[in-house]
Amino acid sequence: MKTPAHIAVTGAAGQISYALLFRLIAGDLLGDDHPIVLHLLEIPEAMAGLDGVRMELIDCASPLLHDIVISDDPYVAFENVDLAFLIGAKPRGPGMERKDLLRVNADIFAIQGRALNVAAKRSVKTLVVGNPANTNALIAQHNAPDLPSENFAAMTRLDHNRAVSQLALHCGCSVNDIKRVIIWGNHSTTQYPDLHHALVRGKPALDQIEWDWYEKEFIPTVQNRGAVVIQKRGKSSAASAANAALEHMRNWLFGTPAGDWTSMTVLSDGSYDITPGLMFSYPVEIENAKYRVVQNLETSEFSRERLKITEAELLAEREEVRHLLR
Ligand code: NAX
Secondary structure, three states: OOEEEEEEEEEEOOHHHHHHHHOOOOOOOOOOOOOEEEEOOOHHHHHHHHHHHHHHHOOOOOOOEEEEEEEEEHHHHHHOOOEEEEEEOOOOOOOOOOOHHHHHHHHHHHHHHHHHHHHOOOOOEEEEOOOOHHHHHHHHOOOOOOOOOEEEEEEHHHHHHHHHHHHHHHOOOOOOHOOOOOEEOOOOOOOEEEHHHHHHHOEEEHOOOHHHHHHHHHHHHHHHHHHHHHHHOOOOOHHHHHHHHHHHHHHHHHHHOOOOEEEEEEEOOOOHHHHHHHHEEEEEEEOOOEEEOOOOOOOOOOEEEEHHHHHHHHHHHHHHHHHHHH
16 A cells, blocks of 8 residues: 555635545545545634535545544644645635735735745645635745745646637547647736647647637637636636646646646746746646746747736736745
């Protein structure tokens, strides 16, 4: 039997976690021979709800669930963890400006970064899902100076999956026929879903779709998909977000398939003329549990304009939280 993997999930009584936790103990991330210890973090007001989730996890009688730690203290919850899903965040309340949301959540991710820095395994891989995800990830990473910066990422995999599915639906093919889609930039409506390098059945996507559809339908559909799900469901995406978090982490641990890449928000090293030190979504290939930003892709003027728009938004967000960056 393998040594149990210690997996932290924050916002563990929330709706994304409710979809994620049961898949983790079913072996959907690490396989059905890898036991798991869940480390669940919540705020004090949500601990009763979290206890209910703990009971349901136990009631699955999963052979993979080795133990559950629950806490409202990040230093306890993150002790010795191998993987961390930072999902918990404050939702936008009535009358709250985006700026206020940014500030409230910034504090949460500064505290959690510091706790990871002290308590987690030195090799911990941290995926930030809670919004604004890119900037929250930047704050967590800055507050964990003793951990490798390349072990922090934010999630744009849901946007990537949305783009793949929309393209497959339009082309009347399977998602298996789609490769090399890219989400650039921020997990927000300024993100740039790019099909310039995408392949449909092995051939360039842009030769098989109309430019008008790409610019006027595909891009806004992917950018606004989250808001439309909220309109229809009355709640934000949860199961698809949990699925994306799982796929992001699975690729990060086990690699991307040959001939394809995925989109992942990572610390910019200046690739594609993006300001270094921003958490920016890039196309990445992963091997031996390490990502590498795909280099030397040609960017058209259309693409460069859009990269600059999303970069500008991230620069503005960074200014708002500058006091928390070490
Ligand atoms: P919920 O409101 O259902 O759950 C959030 C949970 O976080 C709550 O139980 C709350 O008590 C907890 N929480 C708040 N502050 C905390 C703290 N300091 N420590 C630990 N837990 C804390 O939201 P849910 O639908 O699960 O969404 C969670 C986050 O994911 C939100 O910020 C949401 O905007 C974001 N999303 C990000 C996506 C992405 O692609 N990156 C897509 C889905 C989602 O919109």
